[in-house]
Amino acid sequence: MKFRLILGAALALALAVPTAASATTLIASGSVAAQPVLQALFNGYHKAHPGITFVYTANGGNAGVKDVQSGRSQFAGQARPPLPSDAGTTYVKGYLDGLCVLVNKQNSLHSLTISQLGDIYAGRLTDWKTFPGAHLTGTIDPYGRDANGGTYNFFSQAVLQGNPPGGNVNALSSDGLIANAVKQDKYGIGYDGLAYTRLLRPIKVAGIPCDHANVASERYPLSRYIYYVLPTGKADPQVTKFIDWARTSRAAGGIINNSGGVAVFNKKPPKHHKKRSTRR
């Protein structure tokens, strides 16, 4: 009996102690590809404003937009431009990301045009000997994302003119798996975010290399914006404050650049802080 009393009292006490600070939680969802950068931004913002925490569910860009439309999320991250079905939402450009095309170490290909890339992924060009620059003979193994994400939609729109990829494309569920697959398969080719160029060599698309500067200036053809999606007219002021910070502040710019994105609208650090070390 006494044991039960003590247990009950302890339980009541544990449940009743109010949280120390009045924390606001902002709820977001959306793009899986943007998650690492967004998570880093949330972290940075939380350090500057300790009362605000974020909950981000990476359920895919399309699901994120649906959440915003239904009010389930206060904002979403999206990796493709708006479509007519996204009615009731406002797309705000956040930062740039580049979709780099990666090939294996043993593949010496240097460059492809968009139409060649499209032919590879549609299953029309199937052998590496069609590309003498590769110094390889063998069937091409294209790796791509599965239909869950904005990355897939973006690639479809930009390279395949809206058509789905051919049946010979291996659809993997994350960027990491694509990088891993291309690393181990010498006949492989895949597309991934800028961050994965640390692991594999990207090739030039339409003659333009996939690097920070070219993506920032949008010269690289497969540059894409990551958007913040807000409900039109009903955006929470805390959310708007965060998005403004993420888009324009210098600290946020640093975070974006360090996490694999390319900051576009953020204030650059002042000139005399720049070191004269060469970019690796």
Added chain:
Amino acid sequence: MQRDRLRSWRLGDRVGLGLCWALGALFCAIAAAIVIYMLVEGLRYLRPALLVTHPTGGYGEAHSGGFLDPLLGTFLVAALAMVVALPVGIAVAVWLSEFGRPAGLARATESTIEMIAGAPSIVLALFGTIIFQSGALGLFSRTAHGVVFGRSFFAAGAMLSLVAIPLVVANTREGLQLIPAHVREASYAVGKTKAATIRRILLPAARPQMATGAILGIGRVIGDTAIIVILLGATLTFNGAGGLSGLSTLRGTGSTLTSYIYTNSPAGEGNQPGKAYAAAFVLLLMVLVLNASVDLVARRGRKHRWN
């Protein structure tokens, strides 16, 4: 006495024995390879600091902190699941073993428990998403602007308890069946009711098997990936919902070691395989400890003999 000489066996029997040894050796080799691989990779990346640092959303190994929150999350989810699974499992086992009338109901119960045991966890996760997003169960997760989030520790714990219940039921039932009938008859003879017998005599005697069932259930719960990935919201740190501290953690989202491993493996977006291996190592250590305790409890239970 004649020794059993291999040469005198028929060919078929020798082949059988040879297969036994060959497959046994192959199995040992594969098992050893997997365990050693996990050990080596885990030890390579595991540092004690990781166990006590909070994960941060940074990019790159140096900035992403440790996995304290997923570790605590694993414990929390296991505790929640057992809080539901133990009482329900024991009650069902007691009913099946001591009552069990009408017989049709007993058979239906056995089949149902078997069906729950066989249900794929992805189906349980899908089911959980739907019911916890309904307004009626809004108490169990975060609610914002009238929309129920549906993902929380409560939700994950509830579905995981379904995963653990069959193990608890099977083991408790076995423990109760081991008790010979004369013990019960003696108890009824001195005038005790069934309830008192169960409470004071049978359950304490079946404690080793109940413990085994509970520990096996915990083992299954902490290794489950599908339900956690879908029902826990996958936020790196605990994200409470609402004002009351303890309750808000349970209503909020978080992560466990399994979803942390999933996110940081190449299959997820965190892409820090070193941390994933370290977390996997910790998880396997927990499983080893749990298995060792099962052995210990079983051995201590065997000392109890009914003659």
Added chain:
Amino acid sequence: MAPRWTDARTGRLLGALVCAVLLTTASMLLFVLVQGWPSFAHNGLHWFGSGGSVDVQIRNIFLSGETGTHPVYTFHAWPLVWSTILITGGAVVISLVISLFVSAFIVEFAPEPIRAVLRPVIRLLAAVPSVIYGLIGVLVVVPFIGNHLISQSARASKAGIISLSGYSLLAAAVILTVMISPLMVAVFSDGMRTVPSGWVEGSLGLGVNRWRTFWKIVVRTARPAIVAGTVLAAARAIGEAVMLAMVSGSVGFSPNPGDGWLFFVEPSRPLAPTIIKNSEELSSPPMHATLFAIASVLLLSSALFSLVGWAAKQPMKKYGVRA
């Protein structure tokens, strides 16, 4: 003095709890079936048939819900069902054979130190999360198959149709076998150990050699445990989603036995990974119905396995074996 908790009262209370559990389970089954019903209603038995590319159909289902036009439910899941049958069936059959011999090894023929090490190792393996098996598959097994087991001419013959890069039936079945055999071995060896030692000793005393004794007496008596272990492992295999999503390849392609050796290295996608791969599209109503339809097929299959197991145990009952 009448006790508060009479037998009848306790019986009723516990019975009520049991009924609650039954009702919860029944409602779960019903719920999943009802949510998936639109997909079955629109397709009828053709749901299990073939016709058209299943990937294109999934895409159309999703888009029709997104763009708000007339919802499309056309879904012919035969490639997915065939892949499930091949991978699950293959893994269960191979694992059954391997686990029988391995449990025989553990229970009877292994020297004591090996046995002492193997027992905890098997239980450890049974508890390893599926993500780790998936990782081992993606990092080790798939590259091995892709780089060493598939010839260039083989890939060229399928160029443009599917990509033979190691994500295959073989990888999926092998890893699934490794995943479910610890479970089978644990249940089989428990069953084999409960055979009364008197029977074994009697047989040995009559001069039967160790192998025959073991095979004819212990394994025969442990048949109910073997059936139970197989059913458990089959249910786990059919519901495995995370690991298969990583190694089986992700095309809705129906592997063709007529391709000979190539048949084993063709990619495909079983039912459970399909759910996980499309779980982010639950918000689209036709997709929601289709995914729940797949889930109900999985649920009913594991119930079917239990039924088959029960039927298989019935003829064993006449030998007085506790089945």
